[in-house]
Amino acid sequence: MQVVYTIKDVHHTLRKIRRVGKTIGLVPTMGALHAGHGSLIEAAVKGCDYVVVTIFVNPTQFGPGEDLEKYPRMLETDTAFCKDLGVDLVFAPSADEMYPEEQLTWVEVEKLTEGLCGANRPRHFRGVTTVCVKLFNIIQPDIAYFGQKDAQQAAVIRRMVSDLNLPLQICICPIVREADGLAMSSRNQYLSSDERKRALCLYKSLKVCREKVTDGQRAANTLIDTIRDIIGQDQGQIDYISIVDPETLEPLKTVTDRALVALAVHIGPTRLIDNILIDLKNSSKIV
């Protein structure tokens, strides 16, 4: 496995790979890799001839007062993790390498970025979409892998790829959870032992929501109230609880077919997100 830090070195390495006709898989990450990232890498190793993992804590997707400075950075551990899983190339650029001059060009996705996480993180998705387009252009992968944990990001990226005719496929992989149900996240490291226990309320509330739907409840407001009550019991401070169309992200009043139940909750100072997908036509798909 190779580790490179410059765009020039990426081009140099990948030119040879492309010339022999190998398919390239990309897993874009901000590092602090965990089993969630691991599942994306495994999917890439299975689906492509050559796998690139990018490790870049992208400053343009953090807002003022967010955790850019304290976001965990552990490049050596991360590269060892990648190597174990059969990654071929790690690209870990500096901020100066990715943004050598003032970034004047932004990729913006309207509507889909306005609700959910976008409502309280106004420039977050513009940073995500812009850095993804940059990474797609640098790596030129055949397939890029993202996690369903960031459900809104997944919908935004998919729409962007379609709207801009980007020449790659997007593969969205299911959420990976700890044994007790907490969704894997690099930000789980921030949790104290007490907060770690309280953080279980996110998935616990989503599981109860899923049961209510299975029992016939279809009214979004009622389902949201149920989730709110459970999270309140564990003193989580709710950013949002939303039931939306999984593609357009438009709020649903009634769950009739496919629905995304998504939430963001502060547990102490740490903001966590989680979600489930409901598919009434294929109830085994409530995951």
Place this chain on the structure above:
Amino acid sequence: MQVVYTIKDVHHTLRKIRRVGKTIGLVPTMGALHAGHGSLIEAAVKGCDYVVVTIFVNPTQFGPGEDLEKYPRMLETDTAFCKDLGVDLVFAPSADEMYPEEQLTWVEVEKLTEGLCGANRPRHFRGVTTVCVKLFNIIQPDIAYFGQKDAQQAAVIRRMVSDLNLPLQICICPIVREADGLAMSSRNQYLSSDERKRALCLYKSLKVCREKVTDGQRAANTLIDTIRDIIGQDQGQIDYISIVDPETLEPLKTVTDRALVALAVHIGPTRLIDNILIDLKNSSKIV
């Protein structure tokens, strides 16, 4: 020469071209081709193994009340023109092919799009940059060719390619003029015989500006006044006259090194643009 109308057909044709390692040149146009486009095509034929011309009157770069409906469309004449010059592929998509659903994703370049033509055409450049990214992604050229006639567009596209790490080169070709100096433009077709004569004031004023600079005048305001007087004599209605840095497009008070003198003028109902580049370190380059 092949003419195709769908993205699928472009992919099908270019897959074979790319597989044999040919370099691809792209000349994106809105049709109504003239000798200005011809010079771009000739540069592409000279510089690349395989040349694609796109002909697409892009609705998203026209504002309300602009000339989207009356913009000249003459596909047969245009394809014959391309064939004569040795083009390999013409891609002439419909608006539905390029925008099959509501376009939610936009590529925006800040600052460079705010002055000059951008001041009175607020969403114009967002339409241009977005359709260019789409065409770049569909065609995946090695080099794309644009004209210096649209000087602001050229600066915006160059910055966008750099900011987004787009994997292609941009080649900007000099303005092509009629024998009497009028810059070639598809919109010249709109001019009545009287307007056609009056339209000469654009280049006439720029030539006088160039002479004043050669004679030692460096103050942008004085140069702009000279241009304004000449255009006023021919009853042109001035949209803007600006002297700016050719890359950042920031207004200059004094011409010290490189400068772009750009203007937009209404001759009757037709809006025309023209510009000259000044390079004091290399005075032969005042073109």
